[in-house]
Amino acid sequence: MSTDAGGHGPWPEGYARVVLDTVDSTMAEAARRAPDIDRPTWIIAKTQTAARGRRGRTWVAPAGNLNATLIFRPEATPGEAAKRSFLAANALYQALSIYVPAARLGLKWPNDVLLSGGKVGGILLESSGQGPFVDWLSIGIGVNLRHTPQGVTEAAFPPTSLFEETEADIAPLDFLATLADAYATQEAKLLRLGFQRIREDWLSKAARLGEVITARTGREDITGIFDTIDGDGNLVLITGTGPRAIPAADVYF
Template sequence: MKRPDQYPNWPEGYRCIVLDTVDSTMAEAARRARDLDYPTWIMAHEQTDARGRRGRAWENPKNNLSATLLLKPLCTAQLAAQHSFVAANALLEALSLYIDRRKITLKWPNDVLINGGKVAGILLESSGRGPFVDWLSVGIGVNLSYAPSVPDATFPPVSLAGEGGEPVPSADFLVALATAFATQEKKLDAMGFGRIREDWLKHAAKLGDTITARTATETIEGLFDTIDKDGNLVLITAKGPRAIPAADVYF
């Protein structure tokens, strides 16, 4: 079986490490961060201790995609956070090779939906002591063939195959995702976050509708107006516009 970086369309300048089993690709990226000098995708056929946002468990068995991209972007933590939107745009482009893109929406801050169900999640982690991050990990899990059971989930997990998408091996999908991510990264470098933001908003779930954002301290309801230049969620509430940097969103 060919490694993803042995495919002819693998993006130039990116490396790839493929593991049979690992606790989590995010943990593996942190262990290897000091020694890796090139942008590197770390893919595992199976994770035993995968996690999502805020430490939540993320089930990613064999035949789904479990991967982390390790970067050294030489930027502030605030700018590094823009890669969540880069990754979301890349996921949309990769998924649209296998299913009608009109079925795909992007849910702030870090989920991808197909027909309203969660098909993919994005997790960012970074490390740095000064004004710049030393490294950034972009973790991505995609339900390609299997949707795990999550009782009482607000956005029930779905799989690409289960929603009528074409079957695709995880290695092939990683090639499509890595290629799309490299393209989005070039857009970010050449045109800035404004272009990434514009592309993301074209596919934003519930844009213009009333939604609910729950932070650690309050619940905010309002009209989903936009995301701002820093990627914050902007809601039009009864008391005026609110920019929300972090929250769980419900609709």
């Protein structure tokens, strides 16, 4: 294990980094380390044995892909903390756009990044806290850098990888340095300009904005025109009965 933050490109000031060979999941490791962190900390593992995605789904994480989690203590309510998924998406888009033309990338609400129509990265948030503010927040980010996961049958969009699409062979630690710097910039932007600017940036990269999509909530399928995301990060669809704000769903198009 290493806690050195150097050697793989510029690293954002004030952030720590922990490098592991193998872990059950970086999200689980972040939760275990939460009581002891004294600054925002990225945890990256070469391999994960029990990775998971949104709603408890399995996340296939072969060696060579990015498996990383940022854990920190934002001064934020649970609702404010949840908006960090949009900061993470903007940062991931920015990091990927260094290696692939931005026109081939898109952000899919609520937490995926698409490359040429396939899923190249996903984001998962977890937090803990009993009071008005969260005690800690972890942002897990998985990116298919080198390998396209096989045997994925439950995904709304087929997985792809950066290497498959571009033949760019990027080491996970190098990519993390780029991503960590981009995320730090997003936090600075949130502090200075507020969530409205984060929201505008996200919408400028959103896949299928203004088009008909379907949101599957588990109770119903809602089809309508993807109009926007609101100030709380909800998906807003224009349906036959008027606008619908949807806090959580899987999106299909």
